Amino acid sequence: MKYVLVGLTCVLLVLAFIGGSSYYKGQQAEKFGFLAQKNAELFVRDHSPTLGSDDAKVFIVEFMDPACETCAAFEPFIKQAMAANPGKIKLVLRYAPFHDGADNFVKILEAARLQGKYWETLELMFKTQHIWASHHNYQPERLWEVLPRAGLDIERIKKDMHSPAIAKIIEQDMADVKTLNVQKTPGYFVNGRPLQQFGYKQLAQLIQSELDAQYPTKR
């Protein structure tokens, strides 16, 4: 009897936990769906760099940080998904430099954008991340050594990266990070729906479900 009582309580608590979390996740999904409709600019600001066709109906919004290792690991995955569905997916990058000093790398990236080399620079930064940001041990001086490979004017970057316009972009993105409750990078939203369980497979499923919803196959 005693064992049954204690055992049953444990089961009940576990069930309550599971029920509570699925309820909460459902609510969140609804809330973000609502947010996505009512204020799309929360997800896509005018200053946000985008990749992909303007006619695309599936928006992948990624809150990232150039110094984040998982963001670098996900980059080829996203590119693959875009290549597999040409013209249907648009990638929107937002900044979430959570670690101290990480915002400097965002500033460098944004300064590279002024030279029209945004995506090349980002790819180079991801590729050389082990050199200048190995395990969050930031070594900006080593980044300066590799950046010329993207054909950048380093002196101009050093000047441009401190512009108030760039600081404002980061400020706005961090404000949206707070509103959308992004806690980790990369944080994904596909057409406003948050990626609830982190992982390649889960993200692929989320993207696929939006693709299916936006591009129903004719039978």
Added chain:
Amino acid sequence: MSQIDQADKTNWTLLFLGWLLVSVSTTISLFFSSVLEYEPCVLCWYQRICLFPMIFILAAGLFPSFDKSVIKYALPLSITGGLTAFYHTLLYAGIIPENIQPCSKGVSCTEKYIELFGFVSIPMLSFLAFSTLVALLIFLKRRTSK
């Protein structure tokens, strides 16, 4: 004879209620951190250290029948947790100034997450749970030392 049996049964029930309190608190605490993703601050962690093991300690005292030595093992943890929660509540309410708090890195201990009915905060809930548990254990101690 049957009187002793009855007393033992009541003790068991009281201890079971204590265990229930601890288990529910742990579930809520885990729900806050892993589902709602409230990052626990340093002081929260100290309270969790006192709370989580108590599930097993109190459960061990329930089987095979009520064992009064469980009080001796559970009291230090609940008192420590209660004191930390008390300090945390004061800090949170601003009665103790924030600049002397020990958490400089990570989440601030005065970061506001939820406030039930406008004033019941997480540290307050923790303090309530710990003090109820301390009271219950002391009551049990009185009963068993007679």
